[in-house]
Amino acid sequence: MPNKISLAALPTPLFRHDRLDALCGTRVWVKRDDISASGAAGNKVRKLEYLAADALERRATTLITCGGQQSNHARATAIVAAELGLKTVLLLRTADPASPPPPVGNLMLDYLVGAEVRFITPAEYRERDRLMAAVAGELEARGERPYVIPEGGSNGLGSLGYVDAMAEVRAQLDAGLADGPAPFDAVVHACGSGGTSAGTALGARRYGVAPVTHAVAVCDDRAYFEAVVGRIIEETVALSPELDRSARPVIHDAWKGPAYGLPSAEQAAFIVEVARKTGLLVDPVYTGKALFALSRLEPKPKRVLFLHTGGLPGLLAQSETFAGFFGS
């Protein structure tokens, strides 16, 4: 098994709320990975426990990664790098690099911890792996030791963080924190680059956390994620051969909303209702769409583990999306 370093505040708690159950139409335990750390909070920090350990073992001096302009993964990577004394180069997708986006939300934190941000177009982003390799070559020529982390930290190594998260949930079930040791009926979570989905499916099988895991796509489609998650599962099993390579998530692509990062009017209203009735904050890019999906899922699993994978900084950058609800 690969090594990891401790970056997250674990175990993350399980949150219950009667009014959340009512909004979702079932009994929900929220796994609070949104408070897995301070600035680096969210699902990416579990992946980074393995990825950063590998980078340190290879004596890296700079982490290179990529994402959208409000990438939670890029922000978590930059903050972890600062903690470890490493530099960061982020390739961030934006509509027009000539007019850079405002430094708010995740981007504000990227700048705060001193990441070098390079904006790229959506067309260039499709070539992200090649572009990150080119940046690595450039840094090597300057005497740096670069370490490239793929989009979302989603490779076999990163996904081990979610295998471990399921072991953590198994211990919480055994400790009686979710009405006894019986498995949940399902796990539900948002899916953006596939690593959380791969690790959760493998870990839920390995530790008897639930017989099915539902991955709610926020971009691309089911065929795309079946291929991507299948590949990550193969990589993960190669690193940890006791895992069952036949484990697979159920991937849903009906709740992506109008575009990546944008909720439908119904999804936005749902996010506001959850906040106002329960105090739980879910974001319009990932967790709000996934929780909305749970509220619509049929047939409805009876005891559900919902992975709250984070996203608060991105929510803070989207005041226009919710402006219609303010003052009301």
Ligand SMILES: *Cc1c(COP(=O)(O)O)cnc(C)c1O
């Ligand atoms: C990245 C992210 C996800 C999706 O996880 P993947 O492993 O990339 O599929 C879900 N929620 C939040 C808040 C994220 O930042």
